[in-house]
Amino acid sequence: MTSRSLKIALAVSVALNVFAATAVGAVWVARDKIEHRIAESHKSGRSEPVWDVIERMDPTVRDQVKAQLRAAAMQARPDFEEARAARREAIALTGAETFDPVAVAALLERSRASEARGRSRLEAGAVEVLSQLSPTDRKALAPILSRHKARRDARKPEKAAKPVAPAAPAPAAAPTRS
Structure with missing residues (x-):
């Protein structure tokens, strides 16, 4: 194999790994959302x-x-x-x-x-x-x-649960030694 074909093989391998990692992450997030919706639907209230x-x-x-x-x-x-x-x-x-x-x-x-x-x-x-x-x-x-309105909560489960955090102040610049 030439160095060019090795570089191409490496690039393809990296691309496939990034694609696979993204797919796994998407499935994980989707699964969490589905589990959350199922849990919301089992709460008491209007069915x-x-x-x-x-x-x-x-x-x-x-x-x-x-x-x-x-x-x-x-x-x-x-x-x-x-x-x-x-x-x-x-x-x-x-x-x-x-x-x-x-x-x-x-x-x-x-x-x-x-x-x-x-x-x-x-x-x-x-x-x-x-x-x-x-x-x-x-x-x-x-x-x-x-x-409790089950339908509305199932559509927007994250909005009620996530408080907005205030922006952190910028850190002071550390003195540099010369």
Whole structure:
């Protein structure tokens, strides 16, 4: 073998090794994500959308339940809209030239309070609906009180788990000896 063919063989070998290492890494990461999604799906909470459960109910009860849940949602809607508006305003203030942490914190507090008020209205409406149902229907609809949304969490498992670390300060330059 000439030195040129050895160099080509070495380059091909390195390329294959890099490809193999990348493939193994990709399979490993994909496997971890799949295992995480499976674990998330086994957590307690809503296993299916509430509307699917409602659709399987007796038609007379189903229509009443739908109407009452929609009415509760419409009563809570202004609270959730106010929460989103306050959060958008806080984001806009954060991106402004001058940063006012007190104003941003107040807007975020207002957003949380509005969201809590809206959730309280939704839950009160759900309890009212549940109080009018038979024990079997109540048991079937009990998961509407759960705050866990399995589908959304399965799509974004890493976002909630990874806190953003602050940037580390640059190390001071060490004096050099001459």
